[in-house]
Amino acid sequence: MVWSFDGTFATLWRFLIMDLRRLRYFTAVAEELHFGRAAQRMHVVQSAVSHQVKLLEEELGFSLLERSRHNVRLTVPGEIFLPEARDLLRRADEAMRRARASADGTVGWLAIGFVDNVLWSVLPPILRDFRQRWPQVELTLHPLDRSAQIEALRTSVIDIGIMPSPSPGDALKSVALAVAPLVAAIPEGHRLAVRSTLPIVELANEPFVLFPRRMNSRLLEIIVACCASAGFTPRIVQEAEQLHTLLALVSAGLGVTLVPQWVARVQQLGVIYIPIEDLLTSYELIAAWNSSTDNPALTNFREIAAGIAGQMLFLSPSQ
Structure with a gap:
């Protein structure tokens, strides 16, 4: 044969x-x-x-x-x-x-988009709990601003995004994860660093370090709007794309900035965090996903995120 x-x-x-x-x-x-x-x-x-x-x-x-x-x-x-x-x-x-x-989502993969300040809030506990329960699901993390996340969700580049509100709408669904007031990040040794609280107008003459406008940062939008409501435009002396870089610039004494209150939980050397007395706008994080996504691991991730959100959704300035 x-x-x-x-x-x-x-x-x-x-x-x-x-x-x-x-x-x-x-x-x-x-x-x-x-x-x-x-x-x-x-x-x-x-x-x-x-x-x-x-x-x-x-x-x-x-x-x-x-x-x-x-x-x-x-x-x-x-x-x-x-x-x-x-x-x-x-x-x-x-x-x-x-x-x-x-x-049933016990193995597979999940792509997650996030804005960088979630590293100080909801993302670490979500990832920790998810990894403990579903260790065989491969996670890929994509640091993206809000607009980039929305596009990535619509094109299925990511399965879920953690971003600032409001809800993207269209075919994207969302749920609130955490909301907190903004606090002032002041260089240690600054004349205002001894204050327990302060009105935002007292920052009117201070140099600011902020995100560049080209990033279309929602946090930047809120900061500028809060300053405008107090009758001034922040004087920006230095820009950076990452929150930890902005805090390093504050620590170096280059200026002040505003950050979500949960950032104050993690001590940054040389930075003092002071609650703002008269802010009417808070910063809210949401989880958003495409309603057409059929990845079973997404359901499990949202379950974990919902549990974390129940612990963090409404934070008082003292927290």
């Missing part, structure tokens, strides 16, 4: 169109070297096993077994094919197991 078989697993993928039962029947016969015992093992009639193995041989184009009245043995191609068949069945079983697990 002329036959060809390169012995690699890659070659076997073309046989996926076959019924996996044929491979299971062949493996049973090859291990039992007896059609009757193989049929009993597979809980089918002997003729079904014989027929399926014959179809498998026809599909492959070579014989796997030599049959006689009282004896069954593997051909040389059959001996080579047997470990490959076992491996293929093992992989198929694993693929089905993982597919079932992915259907």
Whole structure:
């Protein structure tokens, strides 16, 4: 008999169109070297096993077994094919197991977008709890501003985004996660650093360090609006795209800024946080996702986020 078989697993993928039962029947016969015992093992009639193995041989184009009245043995191609068949069945079983697990979100992947100030608030506890409950879900994190997250959600680049309110609307759904007032971040040693609270108007003549306008930062919008309501425009002396950079600039004495109250929980060397007395606008974080997303891991992430939100949703200035 002329036959060809390169012995690699890659070659076997073309046989996926076959019924996996044929491979299971062949493996049973090859291990039992007896059609009757193989049929009993597979809980089918002997003729079904014989027929399926014959179809498998026809599909492959070579014989796997030599049959006689009282004896069954593997051909040389059959001996080579047997470990490959076992491996293929093992992989198929694993693929089905993982597919079932992915259907309930216990394995898989999830892409998360976030604005940088959530690193001081909801994101770390959400990630910690999610990792503890679903360690086999691969998480990828994308630091993006609000507008970039909205576009990434619409194009399915990310599965969920943590961003400032308001809700993006359209096909995107959202839920509130946390809301808190803004506090002033003042350099240590500054004349205002000894105050327990202060009205925002007292910052009118102070240099500010803020996000660049091109970022379309919602936090920047709120800060500028709060200053405008007090009758002044912040005098920006330095810009930075990351909150931790802005705080480093405050620590260096270059200016002041406003940050969500939860940022004050993490001590920054050289920075004093002071509540603002008369701010009418708070900063709110939401979780947003595309309503057409069918990733099961997203449901599990939202469950964790809802629990964290229940703890953090409304923060008083003393918290």
